[in-house]
Amino acid sequence: MPRRSLKLILAIERAAEARRIVARQQQLIAGLKATGRPTLDAELYLKAYIEALKPLEAFELKLRDEHRAKWRKPKKGHSLI
Numbered sequence: 001m002p003r004r005s006l007k008l009i010l011a012i013e014r015a016a017e018a019r020r021i022v023a024r025q026q027q028l029i030a031g032l033k034a035t036g037r038p039t040l041d042a043e044l045y046l047k048a049y050i051e052a053l054k055p056l057e058a059f060e061l062k063l064r065d066e067h068r069a070k071w072r073k074p075k076k077g078h079s080l081i
Contacts, residue, residue, distance in 0.1 A: 004067060005063070005067065007063060008060075008063040008064065008067055011056070011059050011060040011063050012060055014056055014060075015053070015056040015057050015059075015060040018049070018052060018053040018056050018057075019053065021049050022046065022049050022050055022053055025042065025045060025046040025049055026046065028042055029042045029043060029046060
């Protein structure tokens with residue numbers, strides 16, 4: 001298996017941490033709703049977290065695709081060009 005670049009590893013870790021933050025915020029909102037407390041502020045923060053997550057995920061996907069393309073071997077009789 002090919003080694004992952006440091007850039008890809010960091011992108012994976014940062015996107016994963018952002019996903020954990022989104023999940024925790026969703027749990028917080030569920031807890032607030034369960035106790036009948038207001039959720040507006042928490043929902044606004046969640047929206048901001050989700051918006052911040054999108055470019056992280058896009059960058060991670062781009063790096064993963066580049067990594068796969070770099071290590072993909074052409075089939076016999078085929079070329080990548």
